[in-house]
Amino acid sequence: MSEAGVPPVIGVIGGSGVYDIEGLKKREWREVASPFGKPSDALLCGELDGQRLVFLPRHGRGHVLSPSDLNFRANIDVLKRAGVTEILSVSAVGSLREDLPPGHFVLVDQFLDRTFKRETSFFGEGLVAHVSLAHPTCSRLGRHLAAALSELSIPHSRGGTYLAMEGPQFSTLAESNLYRSWGCDVIGMTNMPEAKLAREAELCYASVAMVTDYDCWHPDHDHVTVEAIVKVLMDNAEKARALVRAAVPRLADRTAVCEVGCHRVLDTAIITAQEKRDPAMLDKLSAVAGRVLNA
Numbered sequence: 001m002s003e004a005g006v007p008p009v010i011g012v013i014g015g016s017g018v019y020d021i022e023g024l025k026k027r028e029w030r031e032v033a034s035p036f037g038k039p040s041d042a043l044l045c046g047e048l049d050g051q052r053l054v055f056l057p058r059h060g061r062g063h064v065l066s067p068s069d070l071n072f073r074a075n076i077d078v079l080k081r082a083g084v085t086e087i088l089s090v091s092a093v094g095s096l097r098e099d100l101p102p103g104h105f106v107l108v109d110q111f112l113d114r115t116f117k118r119e120t121s122f123f124g125e126g127l128v129a130h131v132s133l134a135h136p137t138c139s140r141l142g143r144h145l146a147a148a149l150s151e152l153s154i155p156h157s158r159g160g161t162y163l164a165m166e167g168p169q170f171s172t173l174a175e176s177n178l179y180r181s182w183g184c185d186v187i188g189m190t191n192m193p194e195a196k197l198a199r200e201a202e203l204c205y206a207s208v209a210m211v212t213d214y215d216c217w218h219p220d221h222d223h224v225t226v227e228a229i230v231k232v233l234m235d236n237a238e239k240a241r242a243l244v245r246a247a248v249p250r251l252a253d254r255t256a257v258c259e260v261g262c263h264r265v266l267d268t269a270i271i272t273a274q275e276k277r278d279p280a281m282l283d284k285l286s287a288v289a290g291r292v293l294n295a
């Protein structure tokens with residue numbers, strides 16, 4: 001946990017098309033073990049402009065893991081074990097709005113979770129905790145990312161609702177229209193439960209959603225294909241790397257814990273009585289919740 005005077009460690013989770021971060025100094029791929037199982041890949045650790053950065057390719061190098069097969073708990077746990085204090089998540093998404101065309105970036109601030117085959121919490125029997133998700137992303141990170149996107153002249157929107165679907169198939173037309181009627185802005189398969197778990201692990205989390213397609217609701221684009229997505233993806237991925245380079249010095253500026261409160265959510269979340277806590281659970285949660293469990 002980053003305390004006053006201790007510089008942040010920036011974690012970057014790269015989605016489709018983003019499998020590496022170039023230009024890192026002291027770069028090294030490091031295997032980190034987790035009690036929650038196997039993460040998507042080793043962690044790429046290094047420095048960007050003197051700032052420590054840890055990168056994880058969400059689907060593994062070479063895109064070998066499907067959204068339902070991602071071990072989200074292990075991914076967040078290893079980032080926490082590597083000292084990460086804040087996460088920039090970068091994702092490819094479909095657009096549910098005419099005015100969010102391919103190439104547009106959305107700084108997501110809300111989610112609707114329609115996933116159903118995933119482990120969604122670090123907590124459970126033997127150690128029960130309930131964290132707030134009213135504001136699932138960190139507004140401080142959002143502010144810095146918006147400034148970096150403006151500096152780079154990348155078209156973007158600050159705020160938007162991300163519909164997380166299970167996949168791996170894309171939506172039916174009826175689903176796509178339903179999500180539009182719910183007021184969702186973009187659709188993807190990976191930001192949930194990632195954002196929930198980052199919150200439980202007391203990590204700031206920001207999601208940069210990069211539009212690759214119009215999903216299937218759009219009359220001129222009635223099928224989503226990976227082929228069409230990949231064409232836009234490569235350009236988006238290059239912009240995402242530029243965004244990381246522009247955002248990191250801004251994020252490095254923090255000298256105290258996050259002012260929004262992301263680093264302190266467990267102070268008021270754990271409900272299990274001290275004497276009823278399961279020692280095995282306490283052990284497993286030594287990274288995620290060590291700050292409060294060892295106090």
Ligand SMILES: CSC[C@H]1O[C@H](OP(=O)(O)O)[C@H](O)[C@@H]1O
Binds near residue numbers: 014058092
């Ligand atoms: C390659 S299109 C579908 C795939 O892309 C998105 O992944 P990510 O969020 O990791 O960029 C989407 O969620 C699907 O997993």
Ligand SMILES: Nc1ncnc2[nH]cnc12
Binds near residue numbers: 092094095
């Ligand atoms: N239309 C779409 N639906 C779900 N995930 C996506 N990722 C990129 N485009 C998508």
